[in-house]
Amino acid sequence: MSSKLLRLRTARQRHFLPPPLLQLVPVLLLLPPSRPASAAAATAVTHLPGFDGPLPFNLETGYVGVEEETGAELFYYFVESERSPGTDPLLLWLTGGPRCSIIMGLAFEIGPLKFVLAPYSGGLPELVYNPYSWTKMANILLLDSPVGSGFSFARDPKGYYVGDYSSSSQVQTFLNKWFTDHPQYLSNPFYIGGDSYAGKVIPLIAQGISEGIDMRQQPVINLKTYGYYLAYFWMNNNMTRKALGIKEGTTSEWIQCNIGLPYTYETPSSIPYHLNLTMKGYRALVYSGDHDLEAPFLGTQAWIRSLNFSIVADWRAWHLSGQAAGFTIEYTNNMTFATVKGAGHTAPEYRPKECFAMAQRWLDNEPL
Structure with missing residues (x-):
């Protein structure tokens, strides 16, 4: 799948705005935060069912109310950077669907956990540490969004009617x-990224943050740029829910992608958002697995070309351990496109080592 990284800075630094993502293109954005009403109490998670021993990283979970009228609350997982949490970027990660659970990002793609796929003989699935977790270079905030995804919920059924x-x-x-x-x-550089359909919504979020920065709204976000059955058994286990601090009576059954709830598709194309954001100077990394059949990389190339940006550095291979890991091209307005060799729709799931190296180089402002 194609993905995008966008970058913004806090109010204390230059105000950057992330470019919007086109359909089915994940994006990373760096934003400066503001200061409204506080979130609900958080849960510090030190142990998880299925993981041997204490967690070797700092994990926090919690709910944040986002709509008083319907009692809508979004559930999140926050994993602190294992390198330098005080200065490393903060990455907000969303997933597609819409309404697929963010556990896909936490335990199948960029997070510090992964399920042991085999052998599995029933019972509680086993978890192990992911050596290619992006938490080795960034703080990661994974969000169940929209309402109805994962453990996010609304007390009034009207709250599930979103778009x-x-x-x-x-x-x-x-x-x-x-x-x-x-x-x-x-003050940490803030990025927004995601998978699949998240690429349609991320540009809207970045645009809203950018407008808030321009209007000097508070808080100012430092925007810089723009085996699934095991998950089902694990997420519906009572011990897991207790460890994660899930509110009783809010989610009867966890479903990977809750597609049965209403959703309004309002963004036929996110190209205008991408154009607006990139023209404001935000860095963007768009990447696609070259084996992605849901959102083929040729389609991603086509919408990038429609922006009519000049080529700064033409196609070349990028490498890892002496082997070609994909191809990349750089455009004006800080836009980079890269393919990941052998990766499918959710590239980090298929090629974790390669995607880790690509993201680390880009976040550290190094050539791919």
Whole structure:
């Protein structure tokens, strides 16, 4: 799948805005945070069912209210960077569907956990540490969005009637409240990224943050750029829910992708958002697995070309351990496109080592 990284800075630094993502293109954005009402109490998680011993990283989970009228609350996982949490980037990660659970990011793609796929003989699935976790270079905030995804819920059924615009607005509300409760991360470079359909919503979120920066709204976000059955058994286990701090009576059954709830598709194309954001100078990394059949990389190339940006560095292979890991091309307005050799729709799931190296180089402002 194609993915995008966008970057913004906090109010204390230059104000950058992330470019929007096109359909089915994940994006990373760096934003400066603001200061509204606080979030709900968080849970510090030191042990998880199925993981041997204490967690070798700092994990926090919690709920944040995003709509008083319907009692809508979004559930999140926050994993602190294992390198330098005080200065490393903060990455907000969303997933597709819409309404697929963010556990896919936590335990199948970029997070510090992964399920032991075989052998499995029933019972509680086993978890181990992911050596290619992006938490080795960044703080990661994984969010169940929109309402109805994973453990996010609404007390009034009307709260499940959301679309591209309302869900992106709720994410902005979430960020404002979360940063209010975590002010120590306000100066960290902030990025927004995600998988699949998240690529449609991320540009809307980035646009909203950018407009907030321009209007000097508070808090100011430092925006810089823009085996599944095992998960089912693990997430529906009572011990798991207790460890994660899941509110009783809010989610009867965890479902990987809750597609049965209503959702309004309001963004036929995110190209105008991408154009607006990149023209403002935000860095963007768009990447695609070259074996992605859901959102083929040729389609990603086509929409990038439609921006009519000049080529700065033409196609070349990028390498890892002496082997070609994909191809990359650089454009004006800080936009980079890369393919990941042998990767499918969710590239980090298929090629974790390669995607880790690619993201680390880009986040550290190094050539791919």
